Amino acid sequence: MKKISILLLLFLGLVSCREASGIKVLYLAHGLPQTHPVHKGILEFQKALELKSKGTLKVKIFPDAQLGSEREVLELLQIGSVAATKVSAATLSNFVPEYHILGIPYLFRDKEHRFKVLEGPIGKSILEKGSKFWLRGLCYYDAGSRSFYTSKKAIRTPDDLKGLKIRVMNNQMAINMVNSMGGSATPLSYGELYTALQQGVVDGAENNEPSFVSSNHYEISKYYTLDEHSAVPDVLLIGTKYWDKLSEDEKKWVQEAADESSQAQKKFWSDSVEASMKTAKEAGVEIIIPEKSLFAEKSKSVLEEFVAKHPDMATIVNQIKAE
Known part of the structure; x- marks a missing residue:
């Protein structure tokens, strides 16, 4: 019931509201624990966006699948009840067919090749493919091999x-x-x-x-x-129903904050891999x-x-x- 109540509030428009002070709140939901290196990357997105917007754009994060599974949250983005999410490209491929490509075995020669593709014109063009399905890709997060x-x-x-x-x-x-x-x-x-x-x-x-x-x-x-x-990388997404309500400056800040968080997340991931292998x-x-x-x-x-x-x-x- 608690989850349903939260979703109902979001559906009523809290996600895209502008507070009396002129602050816009971006609701971001994902299924990972707060110790995960991808969540740490999302925290960098949150900090960078608030800094760039001088506090006029804030990110409210719902981790640990509080608002549902990856598929459920993607559907919430499509109807505009949640602004943003992080999902695996594998899950996203059920909505945007081009993401299937990123799951092809041994498609990438090595990590350098992978990020050259993802951060270059090819990767960016795949991110843009989701817009016709109301799911605009902002950046990729490293999810390792x-x-x-x-x-x-x-x-x-x-x-x-x-x-x-x-x-x-x-x-x-x-x-x-x-x-x-x-x-x-x-x-x-x-x-x-x-x-x-x-x-x-x-x-x-x-x-x-x-x-x-x-x-x-x-x-x-x-x-x-x-x-x-x-x-298969993770993808940071924003719903087009929220994106289209942003000014050109706000869109610029969101994209820049996403790009910066993507670079920071790589280091979090690398550290996590090293610690995990030590434990194993x-x-x-x-x-x-x-x-x-x-x-x-x-x-x-x-x-x-x-x-x-x-x-x-x-x-x-x-x-x-x-x-």
Whole structure:
């Protein structure tokens, strides 16, 4: 009931109100805990925007999924009940098809290539694609690379995935990727994963280092294989219903604050990865550095199938590979 009450208040227009003092409040909701490096990046956005606007634009943050799941909050942006959010590009791809591209396995050669693409013309053009769906992208946040972790046996080559049930997000790209490598992709709610690993419902999962540790999955899964098969970023978004009400100066401040927060968040992420790996190693997790080319070769069919189904996006894919 508490959540419904909050949403009702937002729906009635609090999100875009101008207070008597001339202050505009931007409501930003996301599903991450306040200790997460992405939340820390959002705090930088909050501080930068208030500074640039001399206090006339303020950000009110609702973390910890207080206003619902990523999908639910995206829908709130579309109707104008919430101004902004942070979601995974994987979730966003269900609203804006071009974001599917960022989930293609081994699309990016390395971290440098990834950020050159995301922060350049290609990445910015994808951010703009969401406007026709009332979801304007502001910037990307580093969400690292996703790798496999398992509880029963180590994954050193793709052959080791055969017969293993691997939890994935409910995302077709992720499902196709695991299946192409020989595993059995098992979509499952993230909140159910710890128990599923513990009870053997699934044999493993795939995620980045901070998530592997913050979820306590390292307590059960003692093998972590850094195959880095995908690097799906997070995206900071603003609803066009809110954006369109801003003046040109206000839009400029919002975009500049987002860009600055994106750069600051990279450092938060890097520090979190280092701390997470230290925790995992001290807990007895075996960190495996495999031959990535073996995994990349096995998953090539995912790219081929995607391009065949979406020929209109082949140009973007080729531009990324040539960058």
